[in-house]
Amino acid sequence: AQTVTQSQPEMSVQEAETVTLSCTYDTSESDYYLFWYKQPPSRQMILVIRQEAYKQQNATENRFSVNFQKAAKSFSLKISDSQLGDAAMYFCAYRSGSGGSNYKLTFGKGTLLTVNP
Amino acid sequence: DAGVIQSPRHEVTEMGQEVTLRCKPISGHNSLFWYRQTMMRGLELLIYFNNNVPIDDSGMPEDRFSAKMPNASFSTLKIQPSEPRDSAVYFCASSPKVWHTYNEQFFGPGTRLTVL
Numbered sequence: 001a002q003t004v005t006q007s008q009p010e011m012s013v014q015e016a017e018t019v020t021l022s023c024t025y026d027t028s029e030s031d032y033y034l035f036w037y038k039q040p041p042s043r044q045m046i047l048v049i050r051q052e053a054y055k056q057q058n059a060t061e062n063r064f065s066v067n068f069q070k071a072a073k074s075f076s077l078k079i080s081d082s083q084l085g086d087a088a089m090y091f092c093a094y095r096s097g098s099g100g101s102n103y104k105l106t107f108g109k110g111t112l113l114t115v116n117p
Numbered sequence: 118d119a120g121v122i123q124s125p126r127h128e129v130t131e132m133g134q135e136v137t138l139r140c141k142p143i144s145g146h147n148s149l150f151w152y153r154q155t156m157m158r159g160l161e162l163l164i165y166f167n168n169n170v171p172i173d174d175s176g177m178p179e180d181r182f183s184a185k186m187p188n189a190s191f192s193t194l195k196i197q198p199s200e201p202r203d204s205a206v207y208f209c210a211s212s213p214k215v216w217h218t219y220n221e222q223f224f225g226p227g228t229r230l231t232v233l
Binding site: 033035037042043044045046047050052091095101102103104105107108109110 | 148150159160162165167172173206208210212214219220221222223224226227229
């Protein structure tokens with residue numbers, strides 16, 4: 001079974017600075033998708049960014065970008081120019097790209113990000 | 118376009134009572150998921166429906182939990198009888214399952230359930 005590990009339970013960053021959240025995963029598959037979700041205090045789970053395993057180019061969405069290292073099975077999230085509204089719990093998630101369980105999202109335990117003014 | 122709608126947003130009940138959580142997925146999405154979130158176990162998939170049919174209910178903790186999807190625009194998760202350990206946030210998510218795409222899941226706002 002696939003596992004997703006977020007080794008940083010908590011992180012903090014100064015407003016306008018850059019922070020990187022770590023995520024590693026364990027899989028024997030070659031076809032899969034990776035996601036970062038944000039959960040602010042409102043509890044709403046919001047998709048931040050996504051990456052297909054077969055794409056070598058790192059995904060970017062405005063101030064959010066990933067560093068996808070397929071061989072190392074690493075999928076870190078970089079937030080540039082951090083804003084107060086970025087404060088949230090961030091979850092890394094894995095989904096298989098094929099096979100009977102390709103609907104399942106496997107989540108990490110999350111990293112709580114604090115943004116200091 | 119409206120997102121996934123869940124009701125109620127908060128539910129407080131007493132042990133032994135029946136609890137029904139409701140979900141309206143995004144129109145056109147044919148996959149629906151129920152998750153439970155707790156501090157101890159994180160986010161767990163309870164059940165997955167595709168085209169209104171339950172495909173995977175292996176995450177449903179006990180017979181006290183049941184889920185239905187009578188049509189493409191409505192699903193319920195029922196707990197009967199409820200117990201204090203069922204206290205958690207329950208999320209519904211929907212996805213436009215299309216072959217070889219991201220099939221990302223869109224989450225509702227969640228229902229915070231407290232069982233006293």
